[in-house]
Amino acid sequence: MDFISEICKNLPISLKKHLDKKRVFFVEKSSDKNLSDLKNCIASTMKGMSSWGEHVPYAWAKLESVLREMRRSIKVCRFSNLLEYVTKKKVVKIKTKKDLLTALKFFHERGVIFFRNEIEKVIILDVQWFVDAFKCIILDERHYESKEVGNLKEFDSLNKYGLLSDKILNDLWKNSDFQQHKQDLVNQMIDLNMLANVEADLWYVPCMNKQKYTPSILDNCTVSSTLCFVFKFLPFVIFHRLVIACMKKMKMTLWQHGDKYCIYHTVVVLKWETKKHQVLFGIRDKKVNGIEEYPYSIEIQAAVIQPRPLDKHVCSELRENISKILENLTMTFPVHEEAYLEGYRCVRKPYNNLPDGHIILEKDVSKDVDCTKCPSHVVEVQSIVGFWKVCVLHICIRLPGQKS
Numbered sequence: 001m002d003f004i005s006e007i008c009k010n011l012p013i014s015l016k017k018h019l020d021k022k023r024v025f026f027v028e029k030s031s032d033k034n035l036s037d038l039k040n041c042i043a044s045t046m047k048g049m050s051s052w053g054e055h056v057p058y059a060w061a062k063l064e065s066v067l068r069e070m071r072r073s074i075k076v077c078r079f080s081n082l083l084e085y086v087t088k089k090k091v092v093k094i095k096t097k098k099d100l101l102t103a104l105k106f107f108h109e110r111g112v113i114f115f116r117n118e119i120e121k122v123i124i125l126d127v128q129w130f131v132d133a134f135k136c137i138i139l140d141e142r143h144y145e146s147k148e149v150g151n152l153k154e155f156d157s158l159n160k161y162g163l164l165s166d167k168i169l170n171d172l173w174k175n176s177d178f179q180q181h182k183q184d185l186v187n188q189m190i191d192l193n194m195l196a197n198v199e200a201d202l203w204y205v206p207c208m209n210k211q212k213y214t215p216s217i218l219d220n221c222t223v224s225s226t227l228c229f230v231f232k233f234l235p236f237v238i239f240h241r242l243v244i245a246c247m248k249k250m251k252m253t254l255w256q257h258g259d260k261y262c263i264y265h266t267v268v269v270l271k272w273e274t275k276k277h278q279v280l281f282g283i284r285d286k287k288v289n290g291i292e293e294y295p296y297s298i299e300i301q302a303a304v305i306q307p308r309p310l311d312k313h314v315c316s317e318l319r320e321n322i323s324k325i326l327e328n329l330t331m332t333f334p335v336h337e338e339a340y341l342e343g344y345r346c347v348r349k350p351y352n353n354l355p356d357g358h359i360i361l362e363k364d365v366s367k368d369v370d371c372t373k374c375p376s377h378v379v380e381v382q383s384i385v386g387f388w389k390v391c392v393l394h395i396c397i398r399l400p401g402q403k404s
């Protein structure tokens with residue numbers, strides 16, 4: 001019971017309703033104690049799911065067994081090859097490309113395979129094998145065997161900063177069949193936002209980054225106010241995915257300060273090359289004490305190196321793009337409530353490890369107000385919000401022949 005109460009302490013109210021003491025089973029290593037009760041419970045939960053009893057075309061069931069059979073000898077296959085196989089051999093009654101795409105999408109959604117039509121039509125037949133390939137990158141014990149005198153520096157870079165070089169990846173995968181499918185695996189991992197391209201032969205693996213942020217990197221910068229997205233519940237991976245999606249979609253790159261990339265465990269600073277601005281992404285996790293309704297926040301601050309001026313249009317464009325990406329990333333969150341709310345820190349200061357000021361939610365913003373959360377200060381609402389709002393310019397154009 002201590003274990004359950006520990007879990008309950010850390011869960012938001014909306015998730016607590018899913019915990020039921022009757023469905024908790026204590027199991028022991030190398031023992032079948034309580035296992036049959038656990039199995040029965042899983043079976044009855046499965047039967048209660050909406051997809052239970054759903055009719056699946058016979059051809060799809062046949063295709064699934066073909067895929068499982070193929071998995072014994074190959075891990076990856078091309079869509080075109082599979083299409084040729086099923087249409088020529090006629091073992092499965094799937095006649096058109098469209099039918100095969102629909103069926104594969106179904107198996108992808110159920111975790112049988114990995115298949116995203118956009119990625120060069122590659123099908124990963126063995127999901128566990130794909131997970132194992134990623135485990136090689138992130139688990140220390142797998143690194144141990146591949147470490148050599150000549151690659152210690154690169155391993156250090158992976159373990160401290162999450163920077164994975166091509167050399168290390170080759171060393172980690174060299175004695176397995178991962179190596180021959182390297183490009184397909186890497187493309188798939190990039191698509192799933194597990195990796196991001198930094199350079200042609202260098203990737204960023206966010207979950208490996210252990211560096212601690214130092215605010216002094218912003219010493220010579222002018223900073224915007226801090227835009228906040230607050231969450232009741234926020235898996236850490238959403239933060240990583242946001243950063244990587246910004247790198248991919250907005251062509252941002254890791255910012256180098258001195259000779260180091262500014263990537264830390266809970267902060268990443270990217271360079272928005274086309275706009276000549278730096279963008280800081282931070283994640284905060286206020287320990288849940290039951291009082292805070294939105295304990296998690298993703299915080300965004302724009303910065304420019306002095307004496308360049310900070311461009312507010314860049315901030316509003318940034319907000320628009322980030323909001324779209326976050327909307328996409330939180331699509332699987334419960335639909336009955338908004339995934340997050342937007343707000344601003346009440347003071348404009350360079351991002352710090354311990355937060356300065358408090359977050360005022362967009363819905364509570366009105367005019368200049370006395371901050372109710374910090375010791376007496378006035379919030380300059382216009383100046384703080386102004387960075388992130390799109391400015392509408394009213395320009396009067398007089399058409400030829402039109403009277404003034």
Ligand SMILES: [Zn+2]
Nearest residue numbers: 346357371374
């Ligand atoms: Zn305040």
